[in-house]
Amino acid sequence: xxxxxxxxxxxxxxxxxxxxxxxxxxxxxxxxxxxxxxxxxxxxxxxxxxxxxxxxxxxxxxxxxxxxxxxxxxxxxxxxxxxxxxxxxxxxxxxxxxxxxxxxxxxxxxxxxxxxxxxxxxxxxxxxxxxxxxxxxxxxxxxxxxxxxxxxxxxxxxxxxxxxxxxxxxxxxxxxxxxxxxxxxxxxxxxxxxxxxxxxxxxxxxxxxxxxxxxxxxxxxxxxxxxxxxxxxxxxxxxxxxxxxxxxxxxxxxxxxxxxxxx
Amino acid sequence: xxxxxxxxxxxxxxxxxxxxxxxxxxxxxxxxxxxxxxxxxxxxxxxxxxxxxxxxxxxxxxxxxxxxxxxxxxxxxxxxxxxxxxxxxxxxxxxxxxxxxxxxxxxxxxxxxxxxxxxxxxxxxxxxxxxxxxxxxxxxxxxxxxxxxxxxxxxxxxxxxxxxxxxxxxxxxxxxxxxxxxxxxxxxxxxxxxxxxxxxxxxxxxxxxxxxxxxxxxxxxxxxxxxxxxxxxxxxxxxxxxxxxxxxxxxxxxxxxxxxxxxxxxxxxxxxxxxxxxxxxxxxxxxxxxxxxxxxxxxxxxxxxxxxxxxxxxxxxxxxxxx
Numbered sequence: 001x002x003x004x005x006x007x008x009x010x011x012x013x014x015x016x017x018x019x020x021x022x023x024x025x026x027x028x029x030x031x032x033x034x035x036x037x038x039x040x041x042x043x044x045x046x047x048x049x050x051x052x053x054x055x056x057x058x059x060x061x062x063x064x065x066x067x068x069x070x071x072x073x074x075x076x077x078x079x080x081x082x083x084x085x086x087x088x089x090x091x092x093x094x095x096x097x098x099x100x101x102x103x104x105x106x107x108x109x110x111x112x113x114x115x116x117x118x119x120x121x122x123x124x125x126x127x128x129x130x131x132x133x134x135x136x137x138x139x140x141x142x143x144x145x146x147x148x149x150x151x152x153x154x155x156x157x158x159x160x161x162x163x164x165x166x167x168x169x170x171x172x173x174x175x176x177x178x179x180x181x182x183x184x185x186x187x188x189x190x191x192x193x194x195x196x197x198x199x200x201x202x203x204x205x206x207x208x209x210x211x212x213x214x215x216x217x218x219x220x221x222x223x224x225x226x227x228x229x230x231x232x233x234x235x236x237x238x239x240x241x242x243x244x245x246x247x248x249x250x251x252x253x254x255x256x257x258x259x260x261x262x263x
Numbered sequence: 264x265x266x267x268x269x270x271x272x273x274x275x276x277x278x279x280x281x282x283x284x285x286x287x288x289x290x291x292x293x294x295x296x297x298x299x300x301x302x303x304x305x306x307x308x309x310x311x312x313x314x315x316x317x318x319x320x321x322x323x324x325x326x327x328x329x330x331x332x333x334x335x336x337x338x339x340x341x342x343x344x345x346x347x348x349x350x351x352x353x354x355x356x357x358x359x360x361x362x363x364x365x366x367x368x369x370x371x372x373x374x375x376x377x378x379x380x381x382x383x384x385x386x387x388x389x390x391x392x393x394x395x396x397x398x399x400x401x402x403x404x405x406x407x408x409x410x411x412x413x414x415x416x417x418x419x420x421x422x423x424x425x426x427x428x429x430x431x432x433x434x435x436x437x438x439x440x441x442x443x444x445x446x447x448x449x450x451x452x453x454x455x456x457x458x459x460x461x462x463x464x465x466x467x468x469x470x471x472x473x474x475x476x477x478x479x480x481x482x483x484x485x486x487x488x489x490x491x492x493x494x495x496x497x498x499x500x501x502x503x504x505x506x507x508x509x510x511x512x513x514x515x516x517x518x519x520x521x522x523x524x525x526x527x528x529x530x531x532x533x534x535x536x537x538x539x540x541x542x543x544x545x546x547x548x549x550x551x552x553x554x555x556x557x558x559x560x561x562x563x564x565x566x567x568x569x570x571x572x573x574x575x576x577x578x579x580x581x582x583x584x585x586x
Binding site: 054056075076077080081085086088092093094095096097098100101104105106108109110111113114115118119120121125128129132133149150151152168169172 | 448453456457459468472474581
């Protein structure tokens with residue numbers, strides 16, 4: 001692990017559900033402005049790692065460090081305010097709200113206006129609302145969903161929902177973005193759009209931790225790949241190294257007979 | 264599976280005209296309607312205020328609260344006790360009742376706020392019953408037991424005593440108008456959106472930086488303070504309070520008002536409150552069947568318009584220009 005460079009780090013995190021050890025003394029260090037992929041067979045514990053980092057689960061052991069500070073014990077909304085945003089495997093949008101309102105959620109954490117200033121619309125509150133709206137419009141346009149701005153989120157196509165969730169996360173101005181299978185369920189052209197978009201994020205100063213099953217996406221985008229199985233880290237390296245790693249191939253296929261992960 | 268209904272797009276001038284027409288109707292109503300109907304109008308106002316409070320909790324945040332009458336009772340008894348025993352003017356107790364109800368809401372909802380759906384629902388039913396039973400059991404001789412408290416003084420404002428049905432009609436509707444305005448401002452702000460995010464998906468809301476617990480508590484506190492105010496005006500109008508007024512049935516009626524009107528819709532909730540009060544009045548001629556009709560109408564509404572009769576149309580709210 002390259003200490004000092006990692007913006008987001010987990011040290012020996014363990015998460016158990018009753019008897020099942022979902023994540024077992026797992027370490028990962030995500031370096032700034034890189035795309036770091038986390039791969040592994042179904043049930044390996046990837047999403048659980050996300051849930052531990054974002055404070056949805058509390059780990060039994062281990063530490064989560066962000067910019068050198070401990071995140072353990074913080075609530076999800078506090079972790080977002082520190083600068084870690086995420087998307088979900090199946091889009092968890094606010095389905096009966098408009099796309100614009102969905103993206104505005106990302107800007108919520110940076111607002112300060114409380115009950116009274118909202119009722120009386122004090123100047124500060126008005127300015128803040130305008131900023132929230134402008135930021136939401138900016139990201140909605142950026143992911144190419146401007147035409148859906150006043151549509152309810154549940155009425156837009158699946159591919160657009162995935163992009164909308166991404167825009168929502170980006171509107172929170174995160175430093176680190178955790179993406180849980182962003183191309184899952186997309187058609188080829190949508191995949192392409194999504195991949196190009198994710199690939200452009202590090203240039204904007206973002207750090208990406210990516211969970212993905214599509215090997216074309218993973219191999220094409222990642223700077224570094226961590227492989228996990230049964231909650232443990234089994235390999236880590238560049239796409240090249242992982243591609244040829246017999247341990248990884250075995251984890252996916254059971255035994256080493258070449259590389260044939262579904263894409 | 265929700266069925267989709269074509270949404271009407273009503274132009275802004277038409278909506279403004281409608282708003283003014285309804286205001287004109289509300290203001291002129293007591294001057295041409297009979298005393299009896301002015302009283303009915305007063306009760307519509309009480310239920311509108313209760314409904315608006317519950318709408319914050321149930322409609323905006325999606326918390327199933329079937330014990331809202333408890334906060335109404337707390338407001339009414341606060342007014343009764345402080346006025347009859349300590350001689351505080353009734354109208355001065357309006358904010359006090361709101362604060363006491365809000366404080367109680369904060370106390371009782373803090374430990375249960377993390378419960379979801381039906382669990383929260385059951386606990387709120389229990390809370391409603393606990394409050395009613397406490398009032399009946401007359402702790403420390405404060406609540407007057409099953410007979411309640413009588414002899415609440417008439418409220419007065421600027422030397423004018425509020426006594427006639429028309430006076431009370433205006434008192435309650437001014438309050439409804441103020442609260443509806445405040446809630447509308449909240450609805451279209453960071454706070455209101457955050458409430459809706461929680462209703463739509465609590466986990467995603469938390470992951471997007473919404474302090475779920477704090478906002479749920481705020482909703483309970485605001486909802487209860489409106490019920491507390493309704494309690495104050497109700498006590499002033501009746502000049503007495505008793506536990507019979509604050510039954511589980513009342514909580515149900517408020518719940519129905521919100522569902523019928525459309526969860527999260529302010530005009531819808533006021534409309535729902537009007538239906539809940541007016542329906543039994545209109546169907547008085549078929550007295551013994553009126554609750555049957557009420558139930559049928561309710562079932563039909565939920566079947567044909569699951570989003571309520573007057574839902575909020577979000578797609579109209581942000582008229583944004585091209586970037």
